[in-house]
Amino acid sequence: DAGITQSPRHKVTETGTPVTLRCHQTENHRYMYWYRQDPGHGLRLIHYSYGVKDTDKGEVSDGYSVSRSKTEDFLLTLESATSSQTSVYFCAISERGGYSYEQYFGPGTRLTVT
Amino acid sequence: GIQVEQSPPDLILQEGANSTLRCNFSDSVNNLQWFHQNPWGQLINLFYIPSGTKQNGRLSATTVATERYSLLYISSSQTTDSGVYFCAVERETSGSRLTFGEGTQLTVNP
Helix, strand or coil: CCCEEEECCEEEECCCCCEEEEEEECCCCCEEEEEEEECCCEEEEEEEEEECCEEEECCCCCCEEEEEEECCEEEEEECCCCHHHCEEEEEEEECCCCCCCCEEECCCEEEEEC | CCCEEEECCEEEEECCCCEEEEEEECCCEEEEEEEEECCCCCEEEEEECCCEEEEECCEEEEEEHHHCEEEEEECCCCHHHCEEEEEEEEECCCCCCEEECCCEEEEEEC
16 A cells, blocks of 8 residues: 555544645655545645655645655645635645656545535 | 446346446546445545556456446455445546546445
8 A cells, every 4th residue: 555644534624724734645656646536526636746845736726835855745725714625635646757747545534514 | 527437336146146337438538437425425536548458356357448437346245345436437538537427336245
């Protein structure tokens, strides 16, 4: 299994509060991703990173920001959480070297905004 | 963006039965993966298969890139195969963005 951890695994927070989710990898992969999973939508890309301090938006980036100051850590921040951001958040990593673009996923973080 | 359609949306089997799950996509891809999401929510990589055929035990997958579809075969199904199966693709011009289908919910009854 790819060495990907997410913290916290579960969080309940109130509307309007800031929240930061952490993804940590031990694989030294260059690419890291944040997805959210909601019923009826599968998984949707929020933001991704293609190197330290290099990030780009996905299809559902509004209300989220990211930072990557080290290869192994990718942080997702909800500056002011809203109920629509209640979801399960998955981190993924990819090396994108050679002939493979395969992505590997972390265990997920369940976030509830009340 | 690229469209990904999976069928059927739901499938109920008796243990020991075989099944075929389908994934259609609307554009050329350089990445296609099949995942199994188990009842605990973990996403498990099954196949990286942008083209061709692969087999892993009771599971096999085939992608016909020129016709823009992929098939996942499950033989002699077991109750532990239950969960949601996702197909995800990356368009050649999308720059490392996976687009997921909505999944097939598989239930295998004993």
